[in-house]
Amino acid sequence: MKIHDSKSAYDLIFKNVSRFIDLTDEEKELYKSLLKSGSAKRKEFVLRPGKITRYEYFVTKGCLKVYSIDRNGAEHVSMFAIEDFWTGDMASFMLQQPSTYFIKALEDSEFLMISKENYERLFEEIPxxxxxxxxxYQRSLTNYIRRAxxxxSLTAEERYEIFLTKYPHIANRITQKDLAAYLGITPEFLSMIRSKMSKQ
Known part of the structure; x- marks a missing residue:
C-alpha cells in the first residue's frame, strides 16, 4: 500500500465525524495526527484471513469489498465500502485476533486508517x-442484524430492490458477480431478476 496525503481526504473524515460530535481546531489536528493515509490498487488486498486487523479504514476514494470464502469456495460479501464509509473487521481489530475476512480493492482506492494504539489514545485525549x-458500531450492528x-424473511428480488434503494450509488460500480455474492444468490439468478424487473 502506498502512503499519500490529501487535504480533501481529511475534510471528508471531519465531515463524517461532525454528524455525531463537534471538534475544535485543536482536536481536529490531534485526530489528524493519529491517522495514517494508505491506498490500494484495483484487485489489491488490504486484508487477508489469518492476519490481525491493525487498522480501521475510512474510505476517501474508490471501493473496497469485505468478504469471506466458505469451504466450497463460494464468496460471501459482507459489505462494499465506498467514499465516506468506514470498514474493517471489527472483531479482529478490537480483540487483536486473526481475521476471517478478505478486504479487496474493487477500484483504485484511498483511505485513512487508525491503528488500535492510536484508537485507544484518541479516547484518552478526546473522550x-x-x-x-x-x-x-451501533449502526454497523443494526445493519448486520437487518441483513440477517x-x-x-425476504425473497432475493426484495433484497435486490432494497439494495438498489439504499445504495443506488454503489450498484453501478460493482460487478453482477459481486452483487450476487452480497445478496446470497448466483449471478445467473440475479440476471433473471434483473430481466424480470426490466420488463415490468
Whole structure:
C-alpha cells in the first residue's frame, strides 16, 4: 500500500465525524495526527484471513469489498465500502485476533486508517470520540442484524430492490458477480431478476 496525503481526504473524515460530535481546531489536528493515509490498487488486498486487523479504514476514494470464502469456495460479501464509509473487521481489530475476512480493492482506492494504539489514545485525549465510534458500531450492528433478518424473511428480488434503494450509488460500480455474492444468490439468478424487473 502506498502512503499519500490529501487535504480533501481529511475534510471528508471531519465531515463524517461532525454528524455525531463537534471538534475544535485543536482536536481536529490531534485526530489528524493519529491517522495514517494508505491506498490500494484495483484487485489489491488490504486484508487477508489469518492476519490481525491493525487498522480501521475510512474510505476517501474508490471501493473496497469485505468478504469471506466458505469451504466450497463460494464468496460471501459482507459489505462494499465506498467514499465516506468506514470498514474493517471489527472483531479482529478490537480483540487483536486473526481475521476471517478478505478486504479487496474493487477500484483504485484511498483511505485513512487508525491503528488500535492510536484508537485507544484518541479516547484518552478526546473522550467524546467514544460517542462517535459507538454510533458507528451501533449502526454497523443494526445493519448486520437487518441483513440477517432480510436473508430469512425476504425473497432475493426484495433484497435486490432494497439494495438498489439504499445504495443506488454503489450498484453501478460493482460487478453482477459481486452483487450476487452480497445478496446470497448466483449471478445467473440475479440476471433473471434483473430481466424480470426490466420488463415490468
Amino acid at each position: 467524546k470520540f467514544e460517542r462517535f465510534y459507538r454510533n458507528i 433478518n432480510q436473508g430469512i
